[in-house]
Amino acid sequence: xxxxxxxxxxxxxxxxxxxxxxxxxxDEVACEVEIGYFRADSxxxxxxxxxxxxxxxxxxAVEIYRRNGDLYNRLSEGELFxxxxxxxxxxxxxxxxxxxxxxxxxxxxxxxxxxxERFDSFAYFVEVxxxxxxxxxxxxxxxxxxxxxxxTALIARPPVCLNTTATIRQAAQKMTEExxxxxxxxxxxxxxxxxxxxxxxxxxxxxIITDRDLRTRVVAxxxxxxxxxxTVMTPDPVSLDVDAYAFEAMLTMLRYNLHHLPILxxxxxxxxxxxxxxxxxxxxxxxxxxxxxxxxxxxxxLAKLQSQxxxxxxRMVSEDANSHMIGSAMSVxxxxxxxxxxxxxxxxxxxxxxxxxxxxxxxxxRDEQLVVTDQDNALILDNSYQPQLxxxxxxQLAKFVxxxxxxxxxxxxxxxxxxxxPQWRKTRQQWEVTFSHWIENPLPExxxxxxxxxxxxxxxxxxxxxxxxxxxxxxxxxxxxKFLASLARNxxxxxxxxxxxxxxxxxxxxxxxxxxxxxxxxxxPLADLIRVHALxxxxxxxxxxxxxxxxxxxxxxxxxxxxxxxxxxxFISMVRIRHQAADLEAGLEPSNNVKPEMLTDFxxxxxxxxxxxxxxxxxxxxxxxxxxxx
Amino acid sequence: xxxxxxxxxxxxxxxLAINARDDRLRRFYQQGVIAVDTxxxxxxxxxxxxxxxxxxAEVDEIISIGxxxxxxxxxxxxxxxxxxxxxxxxxxxxxVPFHGITHSQLDDAPDxxxxxxxxxxxxxxxxVVVHYRYIEREFFDAAVxxxxxxxxxxxxxxxxxxxxxxYRRGIVSRVKRLVGFKPESIRLGDSRLxxxxxxxxxxxxxxxxxxxxxxxxxxxxxxxxDTSPISDLWL
Numbered sequence: 001x002x003x004x005x006x007x008x009x010x011x012x013x014x015x016x017x018x019x020x021x022x023x024x025x026x027d028e029v030a031c032e033v034e035i036g037y038f039r040a041d042s043x044x045x046x047x048x049x050x051x052x053x054x055x056x057x058x059x060x061a062v063e064i065y066r067r068n069g070d071l072y073n074r075l076s077e078g079e080l081f082x083x084x085x086x087x088x089x090x091x092x093x094x095x096x097x098x099x100x101x102x103x104x105x106x107x108x109x110x111x112x113x114x115x116x117e118r119f120d121s122f123a124y125f126v127e128v129x130x131x132x133x134x135x136x137x138x139x140x141x142x143x144x145x146x147x148x149x150x151x152t153a154l155i156a157r158p159p160v161c162l163n164t165t166a167t168i169r170q171a172a173q174k175m176t177e178e179x180x181x182x183x184x185x186x187x188x189x190x191x192x193x194x195x196x197x198x199x200x201x202x203x204x205x206x207x208i209i210t211d212r213d214l215r216t217r218v219v220a221x222x223x224x225x226x227x228x229x230x231t232v233m234t235p236d237p238v239s240l241d242v243d244a245y246a247f248e249a250m251l252t253m254l255r256y257n258l259h260h261l262p263i264l265x266x267x268x269x270x271x272x273x274x275x276x277x278x279x280x281x282x283x284x285x286x287x288x289x290x291x292x293x294x295x296x297x298x299x300x301x302l303a304k305l306q307s308q309x310x311x312x313x314x315r316m317v318s319e320d321a322n323s324h325m326i327g328s329a330m331s332v333x334x335x336x337x338x339x340x341x342x343x344x345x346x347x348x349x350x351x352x353x354x355x356x357x358x359x360x361x362x363x364x365x366r367d368e369q370l371v372v373t374d375q376d377n378a379l380i381l382d383n384s385y386q387p388q389l390x391x392x393x394x395x396q397l398a399k400f401v402x403x404x405x406x407x408x409x410x411x412x413x414x415x416x417x418x419x420x421x422p423q424w425r426k427t428r429q430q431w432e433v434t435f436s437h438w439i440e441n442p443l444p445e446x447x448x449x450x451x452x453x454x455x456x457x458x459x460x461x462x463x464x465x466x467x468x469x470x471x472x473x474x475x476x477x478x479x480x481x482k483f484l485a486s487l488a489r490n491x492x493x494x495x496x497x498x499x500x501x502x503x504x505x506x507x508x509x510x511x512x513x514x515x516x517x518x519x520x521x522x523x524x525p526l527a528d529l530i531r532v533h534a535l536x537x538x539x540x541x542x543x544x545x546x547x548x549x550x551x552x553x554x555x556x557x558x559x560x561x562x563x564x565x566x567x568x569x570x571f572i573s574m575v576r577i578r579h580q581a582a583d584l585e586a587g588l589e590p591s592n593n594v595k596p597e598m599l600t601d602f603x604x605x606x607x608x609x610x611x612x613x614x615x616x617x618x619x620x621x622x623x624x625x626x627x628x629x630x
Numbered sequence: 631x632x633x634x635x636x637x638x639x640x641x642x643x644x645x646l647a648i649n650a651r652d653d654r655l656r657r658f659y660q661q662g663v664i665a666v667d668t669x670x671x672x673x674x675x676x677x678x679x680x681x682x683x684x685x686x687a688e689v690d691e692i693i694s695i696g697x698x699x700x701x702x703x704x705x706x707x708x709x710x711x712x713x714x715x716x717x718x719x720x721x722x723x724x725x726v727p728f729h730g731i732t733h734s735q736l737d738d739a740p741d742x743x744x745x746x747x748x749x750x751x752x753x754x755x756x757x758v759v760v761h762y763r764y765i766e767r768e769f770f771d772a773a774v775x776x777x778x779x780x781x782x783x784x785x786x787x788x789x790x791x792x793x794x795x796x797y798r799r800g801i802v803s804r805v806k807r808l809v810g811f812k813p814e815s816i817r818l819g820d821s822r823l824x825x826x827x828x829x830x831x832x833x834x835x836x837x838x839x840x841x842x843x844x845x846x847x848x849x850x851x852x853x854x855x856d857t858s859p860i861s862d863l864w865l
Contacts, residue, residue: 007830007831007837007840008707011828030707031707031708032707032708033707034704034705034706034707034708035700035704035705035707035840035843035844036703036704036705036847037825037827037844037847037848037851038851039851039852042851058828059826059827059828060826100826101825101826101848102826103826103827103828103844106704
């Protein structure tokens with residue numbers, strides 16, 4: 001063994017795929033290396049050149065292009081290129097050009113081929129380049145039971161049912177006999193229709209009654225046990241279809257703070273999920289967190305729950321939940337804080353003088369909230385609202401909630417997009433006028449700060465107003481190419497850090513020097529981009545993954561592109577989430593910044609591919625929604 | 631050497647071949663030297679580096695030789711060579727930490743005389759590249775003279791000279807030094823950094839030979855062209 005080869009071997013051993021090979025093999029490889037120096041801006045390979053070596057960057061940086069001249073990738077120290085051309089054709093398919101003075105190691109093709117033959121891990125690494133991101137995301141998800149299990153797997157027994165004609169006593173007796181904590185109450189459809197009498201085939205769900213209902217609605221109020229059970233049941237309960245995933249069941253229960261969830265097949269109940277069925281699959285933390293929030297008597301006690309939110313977040317990460325689950329759970333928790341604070345506000349200020357709907361905007365509305373987050377909210381007021389009569393009440397209500405949220409860790413919105421801002425307390429009509437104005441007279445500058453309003457969700461009060469407003473927006477936006485073009489232009493304002501390791505793309509703000517803001521440069525531009533497509537196809541959902549489902553159905557993207565976007569969003573989100581969890585565990589203030597040197601090679605490579613997907617999709621957006629000036 | 635004699639290597643080699651008494655040296659000179667106007671792209675180079683027991687060619691000895699052949703495009707590690715040599719005199723303790731070579735490693739090493747053939751084979755017909763020509767050219771000449779009674783002489787390209795021309799000789803750098811600027815370091819490691827070449831940790835004859843080869847590729851890429859004649863560089 002010779003020393004200069006130790007120098008080269010020890011370099012190669014730091015980077016995959018060489019890091020996964022036996023030391024003795026890398027030493028052999030090092031002896032075969034040829035070295036070449038290239039000045040910045042010189043061609044390493046041009047399209048169609050013969051290629052006989054695998055290239056490793058020893059120092060400097062290289063850009064890889066597509067044949068049409070588009071940038072495909074930017075590589076730096078320790079990274080490979082030329083493997084695809086070697087595998088496919090021995091002709092250069094993707095030209096390479098240095099962007100800095102660079103020293104390259106060339107590994108002869110014979111050595112490359114022998115490594116591919118002898119080591120699966122090496123072959124895998126060089127062969128799956130294009131699919132690696134997808135692999136990374138799917139292997140992550142397989143480890144999460146809740147993601148792959150259908151709700152049917154959680155159903156322990158067929159549902160126990162009674163007809164609407166039953167009394168409360170009969171219901172209690174039935175529950176005792178069967179040993180269940182909930183009972184489904186069924187419409188007697190056959191009776192209603194006066195038809196065939198074949199009851200079982202026609203029955204549909206009328207309501208649900210639980211142990212808790214018997215306690216709070218019957219015993220506590222001294223109701224007559226011979227009264228119809230329909231007087232104490234919860235009518236038209238929230239339910240799920242049998243095709244749903246266990247994780248959706250968890251989210252639904254979290255979102256509506258339910259302990260029992262009927263599962264339906266073709267409108268007919270096939271079972272009831274109880275919280276305990278889910279808890280076996282998921283840490284109880286997020287489920288209990290919600291009921292805990294709803295029990296707190298005042299703002300002081302609510303504020304004390306902050307550390308539990310972090311703990312819940314960290315636990316979900318350690319249990320390999322995916323970003324959709326974590327984002328939804330954190331959003332449900334944030335929503336619960338708002339709900340409890342509004343309850344407290346109404347206790348404090350008295351009942352509201354007119355109906356209203358409290359809105360969540362942005363990441364919470366999208367079910368994509370994480371631990372580092374500010375509050376973005378607004379109010380929809382009944383059309384009978386008169387500022388001089390009702391203004392004071394809603395100003396105080398908004399202030400109570402906003403101050404409370406700030407104390408609970410949801411800091412004030414720096415852009416002042418909060419219900420405390422009179423500008424964002426509007427009647428239903430005023431909101432429709434506002435949205436119409438944004439959509440019909442779109443100026444990119446004017447839209448820049450209001451894209452957050454296009455992710456909205458009702459959390460309290462007349463929540464169906466939020467749904468109606470969403471439907472209104474979806475209808476109008478779809479028909480306004482000019483609006484979509486303006487929104488698309490804004491969605492291009494934040495670009496991904498393609499040259500991931502190069503100092504010139506690092507965020508240069510304050511304490512996070514030489515780091516990358518994964519929200520600003522990754523998840524936020526992705527959400528922006530997905531929003532444009534979603535509005536273009538008239539989608540009414542808010543979550544980026546669900547929006548992509550609608551986009552796929554509308555077939556406006558080239559095949560495979562939506563899946564790429566999904567993988568990219570999932571991967572960047574998860575790196576961001578895992579870093580925040582690590583910060584929390586280390587007792588540090590979590591942030592959206594990561595330092596490239598803190599990333600594993602695996603994450604680094606996949607992040608770069610994810611950023612590449614974002615960059616390509618941004619280019620597509622420009623072309624799909626052309627901006628033609630005024 | 632004057633500019634006039636600098637470019638007469640072919641003639642000098644012919645004379646040296648006639649005068650050489652040792653067969654090995656005669657064969658070396660008989661292989662000749664490339665034409666003075668050979669374009670850099672066509673020049674076969676060999677980077678050469680010695681580790682020595684000290685800095686005085688008259689008393690100190692070569693204890694290791696590293697060399698690697700290369701051209702403008704590729705440095706071929708698989709053809710690199712490395713030898714440890716047994717010095718006439720004992721190693722001084724003070725030099726051990728510098729080159730990392732110990733007595734026991736040298737116990738079984740050959741004398742330069744035994745491997746001279748192999749070394750000359752590797753450099754014959756090629757242009758020798760060194761960083762600081764005094765060490766390799768003078769030490770080689772002195773060591774050969776001690777053993778054979780006659781010395782050795784060949785053209786070299788000196789990568790340190792290339793840096794000195796840029797950072798020590800120009801009017802600007804002289805003025806800078808006059809007004810108290812610290813001159814740019816032209817040591818191998820420091821020079822390499824200016825070209826974005828990686829840092830190599832240890833001093834070792836083969837590592838340094840490779841480092842020198844990389845440095846020359848970089849210098850040529852930055853300041854010469856494929857078609858510049860070798861006479862622009864050799865000394």
